[in-house]
Amino acid sequence: MSKSMEELQREVDTYIGQFKEGYFTPLAMVARLTEELGELAREVNHTYGEKPKKSTEKEKAIEEEMGDMLFVLICLANSLNIDLAKAHDQVMHKFQTRDKDRWTRIEEGGKNNEHN
DSSP states (O other), X not given: OOOOHHHHHHHHHHHHHTSTTOSOOHHHHHHHHHHHHHHHHHHHXXXXXXXXXXXXXXXXXXXXXXXXXXXXXXXXHHHTTOOHHXXXXXXXXXXXXXXXXXXXXXXXXXXXOTTO
């Protein structure tokens, strides 16, 4: 059973809430997001790019790196009292209005589009 964004945010808040230190500062969390993005980029490059892993490097999954990024993003949102489901709805509205004619729709072009 999948969790709603509200459930994810509550779960992370409950986890962080058990520690005296609480959330890191927003700037520290943005730095962590950058760090995690670099780790994700490295994994994607190893899997789909031209840079194979060294035999001494341990195998990490792209899924795990995305999970790390999601956790830190949720921490940042929680610390700033941002509802990520609401933020998602706002960005989808923007894409469906401002950017509605930006890409070729499948039914118009008759073929698959890489921007699905």
